[in-house]
Amino acid sequence: MRVRTVAAPVVGIVVFFGLWELVVRLGNVRPIVLRAPSGIVRFLIDNPRAYWKATQVTAAHAGIALAASLAIALVIGALLASSRFAEEATNPVVTLVQVTPFVVYLPSVVLWLGAGNPPVLVIATLVCLPAFVFAAVSGLRSADPAAVELLASVDASWWEQLVRLRFPSALPALSTAARYNIGLVLIAVYLVEGRNYETSGLGFLGRRADSFNEADGVWATVFCMAALGVIGLTLIGVVDRRLLRWHASQRA
Amino acid sequence: MGRIASLAVTPTVVLDAVSKRFGTVEALRQVSLEVSDGEVVTLLGPSGSGKTTLLRIVAGLEAPSAGVVKVEGGDPRAARASKRIALVPQSPALLPWRTVASNARLLLEVNRSANASDHPDPDQLLADVGLSEFRDALPHELSGGMQQRVGLVRAFAIGASILLLDEPFAALDEITRSEMRHLLARLCERIPTTVVFVTHSIAEAVFLSDRVAVMSPRPGEVLDIVDIDLPRPRRAVVEDDTRFFELERQVRHTLQQGFDRI
Numbered sequence: 382m383r384v385r386t387v388a389a390p391v392v393g394i395v396v397f398f399g400l401w402e403l404v405v406r407l408g409n410v411r412p413i414v415l416r417a418p419s420g421i422v423r424f425l426i427d428n429p430r431a432y433w434k435a436t437q438v439t440a441a442h443a444g445i446a447l448a449a450s451l452a453i454a455l456v457i458g459a460l461l462a463s464s465r466f467a468e469e470a471t472n473p474v475v476t477l478v479q480v481t482p483f484v485v486y487l488p489s490v491v492l493w494l495g496a497g498n499p500p501v502l503v504i505a506t507l508v509c510l511p512a513f514v515f516a517a518v519s520g521l522r523s524a525d526p527a528a529v530e531l532l533a534s535v536d537a538s539w540w541e542q543l544v545r546l547r548f549p550s551a552l553p554a555l556s557t558a559a560r561y562n563i564g565l566v567l568i569a570v571y572l573v574e575g576r577n578y579e580t581s582g583l584g585f586l587g588r589r590a591d592s593f594n595e596a597d598g599v600w601a602t603v604f605c606m607a608a609l610g611v612i613g614l615t616l617i618g619v620v621d622r623r624l625l626r627w628h629a630s631q632r633a
Numbered sequence: 634m635g636r637i638a639s640l641a642v643t644p645t646v647v648l649d650a651v652s653k654r655f656g657t658v659e660a661l662r663q664v665s666l667e668v669s670d671g672e673v674v675t676l677l678g679p680s681g682s683g684k685t686t687l688l689r690i691v692a693g694l695e696a697p698s699a700g701v702v703k704v705e706g707g708d709p710r711a712a713r714a715s716k717r718i719a720l721v722p723q724s725p726a727l728l729p730w731r732t733v734a735s736n737a738r739l740l741l742e743v744n745r746s747a748n749a750s751d752h753p754d755p756d757q758l759l760a761d762v763g764l765s766e767f768r769d770a771l772p773h774e775l776s777g778g779m780q781q782r783v784g785l786v787r788a789f790a791i792g793a794s795i796l797l798l799d800e801p802f803a804a805l806d807e808i809t810r811s812e813m814r815h816l817l818a819r820l821c822e823r824i825p826t827t828v829v830f831v832t833h834s835i836a837e838a839v840f841l842s843d844r845v846a847v848m849s850p851r852p853g854e855v856l857d858i859v860d861i862d863l864p865r866p867r868r869a870v871v872e873d874d875t876r877f878f879e880l881e882r883q884v885r886h887t888l889q890q891g892f893d894r895i
Contacts, residue, residue, distance in 0.1 A: 527726035534692055534720035535791065536713050537743035545743065549730045627730040627771050 390611050416600050424597040425604060431586065436605045438582040442498070442570040443609065446505030447562060450513050451555070453506070458517025458551070459543055468518060479511035483569060487576060496578035501570055508569040509562040516558035520551025553628050556621050563613040567606055644703075645670045645795060645827045646691055651700035652852075653686055659852040660686045664700070666846055666855060670794075673821060673828040675838040675845045677884065678891070683853030684831040685723075688797050691829060692718055704795065712795065716740075716747040719793035719826075721801045725780040727772040727787075734759065734768040737786045752792030753824060759786055761823070762816060778809035785817065789824055796826045800833065811869075814840050818867045835888070839880045840867060847884060849891035857887045 398418045404410065405417040412420075425432055461468040483504050490500045524546045532542050574584025583602040590598025625631050644667035653661040661683040668674045676684040689695040690702055693709030704712040712718050719740070727736045737755040741748055759765055762782040772780055781801055788796060798817075802810045814837050821828060821841075832838055838845045845859045861880055863871050871877055 525724075525726055525728075527722040527724045528728060530694060531720060531722055531726050531740070532743060533694060534713060534718060534797075535716050535740050535744050536747065541743040545739070546728065549728065552730075624730075627773065632773070 387615075390615065394607075394611070412596070416596055418604075421597050421600040421604055425601045428601070432583075432601060432605055435581060435583045435586045435602070436609065439567070439570055439574065439584065439606070440609055440612075442501050442505060442574070442582065443563075443566045443613070446502050446570065447509055447559070447566050449502065450506045450509035450562070450566075451559070454510055454513030454517045455548075457510075457514050458521055459547075461514070461518045462521035462547065463539070471514075475511050475514050478507055483508055484572065487573060491577055498577075498579075500577050501573040501582070504573050505566050505569040509566050512558040512561050512565070513555065516554040517551055520554030521547040523554065524550040552624055553630060556617060556625060559617050560614060563610055563617070567610055567613075571602070571606060643670060644668060645672075645705055646829065647701070647703040648687070648691070649701040649703075651687070651690060651697045651702060653683065653690065653695070654698045661690075661697075662852040662854050664853065664855055666858075668827055668829060670827055671825050672843045673830060673841055675830045675832060675842040676848060677832060677835065677838045677845050677888065678848030678853060679850050679888070680833070681851045682848040682891075683851065684848060685799050687853065688799050688829060688831050691795075692720055692797050714744070714747065716744060716749065716791050717793050718795045718797060719788035719791050721784050721788045721796070721798040723800045723803055725772070725777075725784040727780055727783055729772050732769050732771060733764060733775070733783050736772065736783050737790055740787055740791045749792035753790055755786060755790040758789055759783075761820070762786055776809075777805050778813060781805065781813060782816065785820060789820060789826075792824075794827060796821075796828045798828065798830045800831050802837065803833065810834070810837070815869050817841060822866050835881050835884050836872065839863070839877060839884060840872060845884055847887040847891070856891050859884050859887060 401418050405415055457471070461471055487500070487504060490504055494500045494503060521543070524542075528546055529542065532546060537545070570582070571584040571587065574582030575588035576584075579585060583605050587599050587602035590596075590602070622631060646666070646668035648664055648666045651661060651664045652659070664683075664687060666674070676687060678684050686695060690697050691704065691709060693704070693711075693713040702709055705717060709718070728739065731739065734756065737759055741752065741755070756765075756768070759768060762785065764779060764782055764786070767775060767779065772783070775783070784801065788798075802813045805813060818841055828841075830838070830841055839861055840863075842861045845861060847856045847859065848854065849856050859880065863874070863876060863880070
């Protein structure tokens with residue numbers, strides 16, 4: 382891993398928090414409006430175990446949901462990419478999933494699946510699905526037509542074309558979708574963890590802190606979420622450099 | 634001469650009154666042509682004369698609207714399924730995430746049950762075309778000519794009896810293009826194959842072919858078939874021969890007749 386890969390996000394975070402701290406201190410911003418990052422960090426340092434454990438739970442939820450969503454999207458994408466009719470028939474449903482605020486159906490899912498992990502995983506998986514499906518379909522279709530014809534010229538099967546040509550062609554689009562979904566999945570997990578009648582995860586800590594008007598506690602969960610987001614995006618960057626070293630985006 | 638005479642008895646590719654329409658567009662009209670075993674036949678014609686369509690029909694990738702196509706006595710799709718046809722497309726169509734060596738093996742890795750037991754070794758072929766040092770390179774690290782050399786290796790590697798080349802050198806500069814036709818001639822001598830070659834280049838057609846089928850502008854018809862009686866093996870020096878220039882002129886005149894008909 383290059384030094385820049387680690388150093389650049391750190392520099393960005395330090396500059397951002399430095400400016401934030403300056404605005405609060407120099408602007409005499411009231412705590413009820415905006416907390417200073419130094420106070421939030423102090424709160425985190427005072428309660429390390431609770432936040433560390435909650436961050437692990439949220440990371441696990443987000444990771445599993447993201448992986449499940451990607452796997453499901455690849456299966457759906459492979460089917461849709463091979464049939465325009467199937468794609469056009471499915472598009473409205475995928476769009477419905479995309480535009481419906483999941484807080485609307487969250488209570489139903491919790492009632493249906495019960496408290497705990499299942500509703501978190503199901504909703505977070507659903508939330509990530511549209512972006513992955515759209516990326517999979519367009520990515521699988523983006524395979525070089527000359528290469529498609531070349532494989533057809535030796536009677537390669539649908540599966541062989543999919544594995545050797547279409548999946549690798551879809552990787553750049555899937556990578557972009559994964560970056561977009563990192564934010565979505567963390568938000569979904571956070572919100573469902575606060576409403577699934579469980580006592581774990583950053584979402585639960587945030588909701589509890591909010592109910593006690595403990596603003597530093599809420600912001601502490603946001604800091605942990607941000608850290609998870611940065612780690613997630615860094616991991617995608619590392620995977621991209623491995624799997625997409627052939628792609629123009631990695632050669633600039 | 635002996636080669637062509639003996640092979641005329643058992644044509645490898647037979648096109649009998651083949652026509653092709655795409656909706657209202659008539660791409661090919663009544664094309665008849667036979668290609669004998671081991672023969673190199675070039676389809677030469679202007680853009681839109683249906684050369685690529687004809688090649689795709691021979692490859693079993695396109696069905697004719699009328700007429701009969703036989704490849705080794707049977708349906709082209711059967712020849713395709715049994716990997717008796719190797720295609721070299723216009724663009725190299727290398728998979729950018731695969732190394733040179735891996736691209737060279739690509740066609741051997743699919744439809745494996747149809748692989749010839751005695752197919753040439755891709756690594757040896759890469760050495761033959763001077764790409765041994767670049768085995769682990771990715772396609773974007775190669776020049777256009779090198780990429781197309783990998784494309785040739787990939788096609789020869791499956792050991793197909795019929796090689797179909799669709800303007801493989803069209804995107805290359807003149808110097809590289811000339812090197813590539815000399816390389817292709819050497820490969821065809823070393824690995825005997827029936828070749829159908831599509832090109833816009835008269836020099837390429839004359840240098841590589843036993844016969845040149847000159848096609849008219851759309852709808853594509855075979856205007857004439859010019860026998861190329863240059864000696865084999867063909868080396869670059871043959872392009873300085875007065876006979877080469879005569880044949881070039883003959884092909885050019887035939888091509889011009891097609892334009893004059895418009």
